[in-house]
Amino acid sequence: MPQMPKRVKYRKSQRGKIRGNATRGNTVSYGDFGLQVTEAGWLSAEVIEAARVTAAQFVRGEGRLYIRVFPHKSITAIPAETRMGKGKGEPEYWAAVVKPGMVLFELSGLQEAAARECLARVSYKLPYRCRFVTRNS
Amino acid sequence: MADKVTLSTKAREKKGSRDAAQLRKKGFVPVVVYGHKETPEHLYAKTDEVSSIIRHRVRNLELETAGKKQPVLVQSVQYDFLNRDVIHVDFRRVYADERIHATVPIQVKGIARGTMTGGVLDHPLHSLHIDCLASAVPEAIIVKVDDLLLGQVIHVRELHLPEGVKALGDLDAVVVQVKSQSAEVIVTTPLVGEGAVEPEVITAKKKVEEEE
Numbered sequence: 001m002p003q004m005p006k007r008v009k010y011r012k013s014q015r016g017k018i019r020g021n022a023t024r025g026n027t028v029s030y031g032d033f034g035l036q037v038t039e040a041g042w043l044s045a046e047v048i049e050a051a052r053v054t055a056a057q058f059v060r061g062e063g064r065l066y067i068r069v070f071p072h073k074s075i076t077a078i079p080a081e082t083r084m085g086k087g088k089g090e091p092e093y094w095a096a097v098v099k100p101g102m103v104l105f106e107l108s109g110l111q112e113a114a115a116r117e118c119l120a121r122v123s124y125k126l127p128y129r130c131r132f133v134t135r136n137s
Numbered sequence: 138m139a140d141k142v143t144l145s146t147k148a149r150e151k152k153g154s155r156d157a158a159q160l161r162k163k164g165f166v167p168v169v170v171y172g173h174k175e176t177p178e179h180l181y182a183k184t185d186e187v188s189s190i191i192r193h194r195v196r197n198l199e200l201e202t203a204g205k206k207q208p209v210l211v212q213s214v215q216y217d218f219l220n221r222d223v224i225h226v227d228f229r230r231v232y233a234d235e236r237i238h239a240t241v242p243i244q245v246k247g248i249a250r251g252t253m254t255g256g257v258l259d260h261p262l263h264s265l266h267i268d269c270l271a272s273a274v275p276e277a278i279i280v281k282v283d284d285l286l287l288g289q290v291i292h293v294r295e296l297h298l299p300e301g302v303k304a305l306g307d308l309d310a311v312v313v314q315v316k317s318q319s320a321e322v323i324v325t326t327p328l329v330g331e332g333a334v335e336p337e338v339i340t341a342k343k344k345v346e347e348e349e
């Protein structure tokens with residue numbers, strides 16, 4: 001099941017703008033290898049879950065996967081063929097706001113070739129360009 | 138690197154982020170030198186030379202500014218948002234016989250025997266805080282894990298450190314261990330129960346109270 005917050009202060013949030021690059025969370029901190037996003041945008045909880053499943057199937061107990069993003073933002077939508085007005089739509093899904101440079105996933109306990117293969121498969125699930133990074137790079 | 142590396146630098150006329158950005162565009166990196174209770178010096182050096190020093194993990198070097206040389210230590214390095222380009226370096230003035238505190242990376246060498254029998258190599262500590270001579274800061278602490286069996290652990294106190302190097306901090310911290318696969322759990326942030334469709338709204342109760 002996709003992730004979402006347990007409790008929130010408000011059900012709906014404004015869209016906001018994604019300005020600048022990541023100044024935190026842009027290094028490999030827990031594992032040995034990571035997947036760094038180079039574009040900004042929203043990463044839905046479904047996408048994060050799909051990526052997690054892909055990585056978990058590849059790793060299968062040999063290594064350890066760290067997920068560095070969490071979908072904190074509720075995204076609302078209005079049903080199709082609805083007349084204008086009547087207020088803001090209902091929450092449709094949850095998303096994480098990502099900035100260029102953020103490390104989304106990390107792996108440890110794997111050789112570099114295996115980690116590259118695993119994170120390449122994960123990146124196919126993501127809607128943004130990513131790059132493979134290591135702790136020493 | 139056996140010989141002492143020398144980095145030629147020039148004094149910065151202006152300080153601040155805008156001038157630093159202009160310097161970077163021209164192919165230079167702003168650097169600063171401080172320590173020994175002397176006035177900090179704001180300098181700049183060629184990007185290629187600085188990047189080469191950082192890439193080769195040179196710790197001790199000499200800074201040459203207007204014909205004057207001073208021994209320094211690389212204190213901290215700042216990278217851009219993608220961790221690719223060096224954007225600023227802090228150098229610290231040191232004497233060769235001075236004892237300093239430094240953080241050095243821990244490198245794991247070899248393939249643990251425990252991993253052949255179904256174990257997973259866990260490497261929770263990636264860097265070590267040490268006390269050593271300024272002239273002899275090790276490039277990295279190497280940990281050989283070839284003989285490590287399933288369930289065995291290497292702590293900080295069991296590390297083979299170079300002569301004159303003392304480990305600081307928690308000596309019982311685990312550096313490397315071989316865990317069984319079954320104990321290995323994929324770490325994710327906790328998921329919400331299946332029954333919950335929407336999260337609890339903290340401010341919802343307040344509205345009810347206001348209506349009353």
